[in-house]
Structure formats: structure tokens, C-alpha cells
Amino acid sequence: IVKRKPAVIEGIFQLDMEYCAGSYGYDIGKRSGGQGPEEVWRGLATIAGSWIGGGANQAAMFEVFKPSGELFSATIAVDVIVANIWMAFLLYGAGMSERVDRFFKADSSAVHQLKEKIENYQLSISKIPTLTDIMVILAFGFGATAIGHFGADLIAPFIGDNFPGLAKFSLTSGFFWLIVIATTLGIILSFTKARKLEGA
Numbered sequence: 001i002v003k004r005k006p007a008v009i010e011g012i013f014q015l016d017m018e019y020c021a022g023s024y025g026y027d028i029g030k031r032s033g034g035q036g037p038e039e040v041w042r043g044l045a046t047i048a049g050s051w052i053g054g055g056a057n058q059a060a061m062f063e064v065f066k067p068s069g070e071l072f073s074a075t076i077a078v079d080v081i082v083a084n085i086w087m088a089f090l091l092y093g094a095g096m097s098e099r100v101d102r103f104f105k106a107d108s109s110a111v112h113q114l115k116e117k118i119e120n121y122q123l124s125i126s127k128i129p130t131l132t133d134i135m136v137i138l139a140f141g142f143g144a145t146a147i148g149h150f151g152a153d154l155i156a157p158f159i160g161d162n163f164p165g166l167a168k169f170s171l172t173s174g175f176f177w178l179i180v181i182a183t184t185l186g187i188i189l190s191f192t193k194a195r196k197l198e199g200a
Contacts, residue, residue: 036068037066037067037068037071038067038070038071039067040071042065042066042067042071043067043072043075044075045061045064045065045067046061046062046067046075046076047075048061049061049062050079051079051083058079060175060179063175064170064173064175064176065170122199124199125195126199127199133197136197137197140189140194140197144181144189145178145182147182148177148179148182148185151177151178151181152174152175152176152177152178152181153174155177156171156173159171159172160172
């Protein structure tokens, strides 16, 4: 015990520091996080949406979480600046990917196999679109959107009337259900022959 005393004291000190940092971090975040539409997490949710699925997802997160215009403008600026800096690193690294792999001794064979598989699949479905292809694609697009609107107009008010507590999870938002339904239909179609329309 005597020999281990310094390590024990150091461990207790680290735990105390972590506890204090966590407590003060929460308090500072709560005080500086804003209230209502100014809550910082609402803006960060739109950035997460952008990084996951681009501008369309960012707009969806804006509609669901409704940050203030000022906060949303700031998060757009952060998104653009960080994304462009990261893109510069990616473009620079793309030209020297083999050297980077050798430096880190990384096995990129799985990546090359995946690239070949995707290229072969795209070549197998690629074709010049006909008028019929375009009409079918538009029909699927507008049809999924219509079903999404119809479902959202039923589900959102039902949840709002019967389960108002779920509003904190955005489950009373019609736009939320529109996106969920349309995305679900898209995933379902990807398992049918309709996925071949991607090549048109």
C-alpha cells in the first residue's frame, strides 16, 4: 500500500478533476447554450444533418428543430468553413493515397474491391434514359412525396393529440414524418427492380 500510495493519490486527483470538469462543463454549457430557438444544440443538429446528407438534410433538420435565423446563419458559416478545409485535406490526400497507406501500413485491398464492385454495378445499369424512364422516375418521386404528405398529415396530428409528450422528440412535426415516410419508401424501392432506374 505504501509503495502504491503515489499512484492511488494520483488516481483520486484525476477522478476529482474529471468530476469537476464534467460538472463545470455542464453548468457552463447550460448557461451559454441559450434558450428556446437560440439553444446551441438546435444549430449543431443542422450541422450534423449537413455532414450526414448534405444541404437537403440540413434543411430538414432546420425544419424539425427550428433554430433561430441568427443561429442557423452562424452554423451555416461553420459548416461551410469546416467542410471546405476538410475537403482541401481530402483532395490533397487523394493524390498521395498510396504513399499514405504505405506510411501507415494500411491494407486498402477491401477499398479497391469495393470500388471495382461499384464500378461494375454502375456499368451494368448505365443506359441512355428514354422518355419512359424519365416518366417512371418522376412518377416514383412525386408518388413517394404525395404518400409522405398524406401520411404526415395523419400521423403528426394523431401523436400531437394523443401523445403530446413526444413533441420533445419532434414526433409531432409533419415535416419529420414526411422525410421518414419518403425515405422509407426509397429504401423499399431499392430492393426492387426500380433500383435499376438509377442508371437512367
